[in-house]
Amino acid sequence: MNWLELRNFEVRQGDFRLRIPELHLSAGEMVAVLGPNGSGKSTLLSALAGLKTYRGTLRLAGNELHTLSERERYRRLSYLPQSGRLGLPFEVFYVVLTGRYPLLSGRHYTEADHRATERLLRLFDLEDLRHRLFGELSGGERQRVLLARALNREAPVLLLDEPFNAVDLRHQHLFVRHLRDYVRRKKGLCVTVLHDLSLAVKYFDRFLLLKEGTLRADLRRAELSETLLGEVMDVAVKFVEHGGEMLLSIDLMKKEEN
Secondary structure, eight states: OEEEEEEEEEEEETTEEEEEEEEEEETTEEEEEEOOTTSSHHHHHHHHTTOSOOEEEEEETTEEGGGSOHHHHHHHEEEEOTTOOOOSOOBHHHHHHGGGGGGOSSSSOOHHHHHHHHHHHHHTTOGGGTTSBGGGSOHHHHHHHHHHHHHHTOOSEEEEESTTTTOOHHHHHHHHHHHHHHHHHHTOEEEEEOSOHHHHHHHOSEEEEEETTEEEEEEEGGGOOHHHHHHHHTEEEEEEEETTEEEEEEEEOOOOOO
């Protein structure tokens, strides 16, 4: 099943243009979006979430995205932007609980909603923070709460823009392992913008390489090339195998002087 289909897809923001001729993202995939700053990664995710005007075709589970109601889109997609903010003084438990809002059939959260929220608090070490106000948390703690909130929607398609910013190493790996299990269990799709190449290579199956608004490559793990990855990311990349896993050695490229 193709969760997301793009054809002749184009998004314009001022002088910047993102172009993707064709792309199919399928059930069960962990997709990492990689590229330097300004390459169009965040533009792509916000457009997939229905937050930007686009040209061409964008289908979600076979339906043109703009034909879906906001409620239906929210049930199928959970989007975490790069800088998620909540201005109101909510406690952590309630912030995570509100991820369930698109699932409500009535006016109030159910016992099942509360159980799902409790489970995520336990899973991601947030129980001790449950009564803390969101605005009083550290940057990494806030990001963990927002990740839990995004997962609490139980949407089959997750769109996560740099979700591990400020998150400590332990919780990065905890979250990404849960994401992988979640996608496989629900036969869903996770599309994640990352800057950490090592984390991407360790856990993700498919890699979209963007540069200057163009999709330079769409690769499976076995197809990753040191040369291509280095050219797109402007670093020198070397693959190193250790303990049966692929690791990365990264050096800055020296720019030629005129």
